[in-house]
Amino acid sequence: MAIAMTGSTIKAHIGTWTLLAMLALAGCSSSTDTTQQTGDSKSNEKKLRIAVIPKGTTHEFWKSVHAGAEDAAKELGVEVIWKGPLKEDDRNSQISVVEDFTTQGVDGIVLAPLDDTALRMPVENAKKSGIPVAIFDSDLKDTEVVSFVATDNEKGGRAAGEEMVRLLGGNGNVIVLRYQVGSASTMNREKGFLAVMKANPGIKVLSDNRYAGATVESAQTEAENLLSGYKQPDGTLAVDGIYCPNESSTFGMLRVLEDNHWAGKVKFVGFDASAKLIEGLQKGYINGLIVQNPRRMGSEAVRAIVDAIRKNPVPKRIDTGATLVTGDNLKDPEIAKLLEIPK
Amino acid sequence: MKWRGAYTLIGLVAALFLLFGIFAVLLARQDKSGFLSLGNVETILRQSTPVCIAALGMTLVIITAGIDLSIGSVVAFVSVVVAWFLVRGMYPAVAFAAGIVSGAAFGFLNGVLVSRIKVGAFIVTLATMLVARGAATGLANEQKIDAPMSWLNSLLAVLDSDQKWMLLPSGVWVMVILAILTHWILNSTRFGRHAVAVGSNERAALYSGISVDRVKLAVYTLMGIFAGFAGVMMYARLSVGDPSTAEGFELSVIAAVVIGGASLSGGQGSILGSILGALIMATINAGCSQLGMSNWIQQMITGGIIVISVMLDRVRVARIKDR
Numbered sequence: 001m002a003i004a005m006t007g008s009t010i011k012a013h014i015g016t017w018t019l020l021a022m023l024a025l026a027g028c029s030s031s032t033d034t035t036q037q038t039g040d041s042k043s044n045e046k047k048l049r050i051a052v053i054p055k056g057t058t059h060e061f062w063k064s065v066h067a068g069a070e071d072a073a074k075e076l077g078v079e080v081i082w083k084g085p086l087k088e089d090d091r092n093s094q095i096s097v098v099e100d101f102t103t104q105g106v107d108g109i110v111l112a113p114l115d116d117t118a119l120r121m122p123v124e125n126a127k128k129s130g131i132p133v134a135i136f137d138s139d140l141k142d143t144e145v146v147s148f149v150a151t152d153n154e155k156g157g158r159a160a161g162e163e164m165v166r167l168l169g170g171n172g173n174v175i176v177l178r179y180q181v182g183s184a185s186t187m188n189r190e191k192g193f194l195a196v197m198k199a200n201p202g203i204k205v206l207s208d209n210r211y212a213g214a215t216v217e218s219a220q221t222e223a224e225n226l227l228s229g230y231k232q233p234d235g236t237l238a239v240d241g242i243y244c245p246n247e248s249s250t251f252g253m254l255r256v257l258e259d260n261h262w263a264g265k266v267k268f269v270g271f272d273a274s275a276k277l278i279e280g281l282q283k284g285y286i287n288g289l290i291v292q293n294p295r296r297m298g299s300e301a302v303r304a305i306v307d308a309i310r311k312n313p314v315p316k317r318i319d320t321g322a323t324l325v326t327g328d329n330l331k332d333p334e335i336a337k338l339l340e341i342p343k
Numbered sequence: 344m345k346w347r348g349a350y351t352l353i354g355l356v357a358a359l360f361l362l363f364g365i366f367a368v369l370l371a372r373q374d375k376s377g378f379l380s381l382g383n384v385e386t387i388l389r390q391s392t393p394v395c396i397a398a399l400g401m402t403l404v405i406i407t408a409g410i411d412l413s414i415g416s417v418v419a420f421v422s423v424v425v426a427w428f429l430v431r432g433m434y435p436a437v438a439f440a441a442g443i444v445s446g447a448a449f450g451f452l453n454g455v456l457v458s459r460i461k462v463g464a465f466i467v468t469l470a471t472m473l474v475a476r477g478a479a480t481g482l483a484n485e486q487k488i489d490a491p492m493s494w495l496n497s498l499l500a501v502l503d504s505d506q507k508w509m510l511l512p513s514g515v516w517v518m519v520i521l522a523i524l525t526h527w528i529l530n531s532t533r534f535g536r537h538a539v540a541v542g543s544n545e546r547a548a549l550y551s552g553i554s555v556d557r558v559k560l561a562v563y564t565l566m567g568i569f570a571g572f573a574g575v576m577m578y579a580r581l582s583v584g585d586p587s588t589a590e591g592f593e594l595s596v597i598a599a600v601v602i603g604g605a606s607l608s609g610g611q612g613s614i615l616g617s618i619l620g621a622l623i624m625a626t627i628n629a630g631c632s633q634l635g636m637s638n639w640i641q642q643m644i645t646g647g648i649i650v651i652s653v654m655l656d657r658v659r660v661a662r663i664k665d666r
Binding site for chain 1 (some may be wrong): 370374375376377378380382383386389390399485486487489501517577580581582583585587588589590591628629632633635636637638640642
C-alpha cells in the first residue's frame with residue numbers, strides 16, 4: 001500500500017485546487033454584478049444596507065415581495081440585499097443566513113421566519129450586535145422586534161371560509177389541505193377558515209389533518225392521496241368544497257383536480273395568486289382566491305426598518321390586507337394591479 | 344501513503360485560506376468588512392459543527408468502502424428525541440444521552456443489516472433513511488416539537504461577553520475532542536488498522552483473520568453515535584425538534600469527506616481532511632451568503648466543488664491501479 005508521492009501527483013493536487021479556487025472566483029465575481037443594488041449612488045454618504053430574508057426564493061409570492069422591497073429601497077435611497085435560505089424551507093439554512101448577515105454587520109435585517117421558535121435565537125443575537133430586525137409575513141414568538149408587517153392571516157382565512165359558505169349555500173362536505181407545521185401564517189389561515197366552518201352547522205369538515213408540505217410536488221402527491229380516499233364508485237368526489245392555505249398547496253390541488261377531471265365540479269377556494277392560479281380562476285376551476293399584497297409587504301417592511309434606523313416612529317403591527325378575487329372581479333383595475341406579476 | 348496524505352492536507356489548508364482571501368477581497372470590493380474577523384470564524388465553525396461531527400463517522404464508514412445515506416434522517420430523529428424528552432420535563436443531560444443512544448441504535452441497525460444480511464450499504468441505508476425519517480415524523484406527531492430552552496441550546500450559541508475565555512462555543516469543543524479521539528482510533532488502534540484493511544481489500548482482510556463483520560458492525564454503530572452527537576447539535580441550533588430538518592444533510596457530509604481526500608472505493612481517508620472539507624463547504628456558504636449571491640449560483644459552485652473532489656478521487660484510484 002505504501003505509495004510514494006510522485007511529482008505528477010503533487011501537480012494534480014495543486015492543479016485541482018487552483019481549478020477549485022478559480023471556479024469559486026468565477027462564481028463570486030459574476031455575483032458582484034447580480035447583487036441587487038438600488039438607489040442613488042452619487043451621494044457620498046454611506047448607504048444603509050438592509051438584508052431582506054424571505055422563506056424561499058422560488059415562489060412568485062417572494063418575487064413580488066422582492067419587487068416591493070426594491071421599490072422602497074429606491075425611494076428611500078438604501079441598498080437591499082436579497083437572500084433566501086439555500087435550501088427552500090429549511091430552518092437550519094435560514095438560521096445560517098441570519099447569522100451570516102449578523103457577522104457581516106448589515107444596518108438592518110428584514111426577515112420572514114420559517115419557524116416561529118427556531119429563528120428566535122439568531123434574531124436575538126442580531127439585536128445583541130446592535131442590528132434592528134423587522135419581521136414580515138410570519139410572526140416570531142415572544143421576541144421584541146421593530147415591527148411585524150403581514151397580512152392578518154386569520155382574517156384572510158375567515159374571508160375564505162365565508163366565501164366557501166356562500167358557494168356551498170351553507171351545506172356540504174369540506175376538505176382542508178393544510179400547508180406545513182410550524183408556519184404561523186398558514187396555520188392562522190387554516191384556523192380562520194375552520195372557525196367559520198364550525199359556525200355553520202350545515203357544513204361538515206371531512207379532513208383537516210393532512211399537510212401539503214413545502215413544494216408543489218409534495219402538495220400534489222398529498223392531494224392525490226387525500227382525494228382518492230373520497231372517490232366514489234362512479235368516479236365523482238364525495239367532497240363539495242376544498243380549501244388550501246397557500247400558493248403551492250393550491251396549485252398542487254388544482255393539478256390533481258384537473259388530472260382527474262374533477263376541476264369545476266367541486267367548489268375550490270385557495271390562497272395567494274400566480275399566473276397558473278389566475279388561469280384556473282378564469283376557467284372556473286377555482287372559485288375564489290384570497291390574495292395578499294406581497295409587494296406592499298416588501299415595501300412596508302423595508303420602510304419600517306429604515307424608519308427605525310433613522311429613529312422615526314414605527315407602528316408595531318402593520319396589516320397589509322387580504323382581498324377576495326373571483327372570476328367576476330378579476331378585471332377590476334385595482335385587482336389587476338394586485339395580481340400584476342413582477343418581472 | 345503518509346506523504347500523499349500530507350500533500351492532500353496542505354492542499355486543503357491552502358484552498359481554505361485561498362477561499363477566505365477571495366471572499367475577503369470580494370466583500371471588501373462591495374465595501375463589506377468582517378469576513379476575516381474572529382466573529383466570522385466562530386460563525387462558520389458553529390454552522391459547520393453538525394456536519395463536521397457526522398463527517399467523523401462517515402470517514403470511518405467510507406474508509407471501509409461503505410456509505411451511510413441515513414444520517415440526515417437519523418439527525419432529524421435525534422433532534423426530535425431530544426425535544427421529546429425535554430418537553431416531558433426530563434433533565435437536559437438525560438435528553439442528550441437519549442439522543443446519543445437513539446443515534447447509536449440506528450447505527451447498530453445499519454451495521455447488523457450491512458454485515459449480516461450482506462446487502463449493499465447503499466440500499467440498506469437508503470431504506471433506514473426512510474425508516475428514520477418516518478420514525479422522526481411519527482414521534483413528533485407530524486409536527487415540530489417546541490422544547491423549553493436549556494443549556495443544550497448554548498452548545499452552539501454565540502458566546503456571551505463573560506464567556507469569551509472559552510474562545511469557541513462548547514459544542515465546537517465537543518467536535519474538536521471527538522475529532523482527536525477518532526483520529527487516534529483510526530491511526531493508533533488495531534480496530535483502525537482493521538477498518539483500513541477491510542476497505543482496501545475485504546477478501547484479503549478476511550483471509551488474514553480479521554473479523555470483517557465485527558469491524559463493519561462497529562464502524563456503523565460509531566457512525567450512529569456521531570449522528571447522535573450531530574443531532575443534538577442540530578437541536579441546539581434549531582431549539583425545536585424538527586422531523587423535516589437535515590434533508591440532504593448526508594450529501595453535505597459525504598461531500599465533505601470526499602473533498603477531504605477519502606476514496607469512495609475504500610481504504611483511504613483522514614479525519615483532519617474531512618474536517619477541512621466541511622469547513623471549506625461552510626466557508627463557501629457563508630461567503631456566498633454575505634455577498635448576497637443568488638442561491639442558484641451558490642448551489643452551482645458547491646456542485647462544481649463536489650465534481651472536482653470526485654475527479655480527484657478518480658485520479659487517485661487510477662494511480663493506485665497503475666502500480
